[in-house]
Amino acid sequence: MTIMQAVARKNTKPIDVLESQITSRGQTTIPASVLRTLNLKKGVDRIQYQVLPSGDVLIPRKQKKENDPIIGKFLDFLASDIVKNPQNLQALPESLLYRIDNITESVDIGNLDAPLSDDED
Template sequence: MNTAIEDDSTLTDRYQTTVPASIRRALKLKCRDRLHYTVRPNGEVVLSRAGDEPSQDPVVAGFLAFLERDLQAHPENIRPATTSTFAEAERLTSGIEVDLDETLPVDDDDA
């Protein structure tokens, strides 16, 4: 990018915004790509494409470490996923619809 690209967007009541098309094109962003924000001491914000590695959630990391220890200590509890396992999962989740684009409910603590 040889020339500076500047654009504006509006913050919604949920503190969300749409990344302007000019910025999406410049960063080659696609749906579900991650963004990285850097706030400099002077208040300037730098928006960039996030790396491929998502930041590690300490709760998830702890849970995965627990699972690893448990599986190593008790390998006899490991069972293969079978056709009936998947059939049971489908039965348990039948009728549940998920809309990944659905608006999130308002959080009381964000107000």
């Protein structure tokens, strides 16, 4: 069996090696010192298991996806402006639509609802 190492985010040195028992259901309790080190809140945060080629397992805190505040504010501005000034909305000229179709006709956009793979982030 390999040693599991809990590694704090942005810290390359492992903390003390700690143990916890695996239950018959394959569950374990994360030691309190690991929860504190990773600043994990029970019932809120998540962890990941990263299996290394050596067989060791790193258990980092799962990073929360953060929305880009600038994009969010810009989209809010656009939505507000559309509501306040609908008279400013204009259809694209037909010639531009044809040009867009010609430029993009060989582009495969795939499934826009599918999650991105790691190499597409």
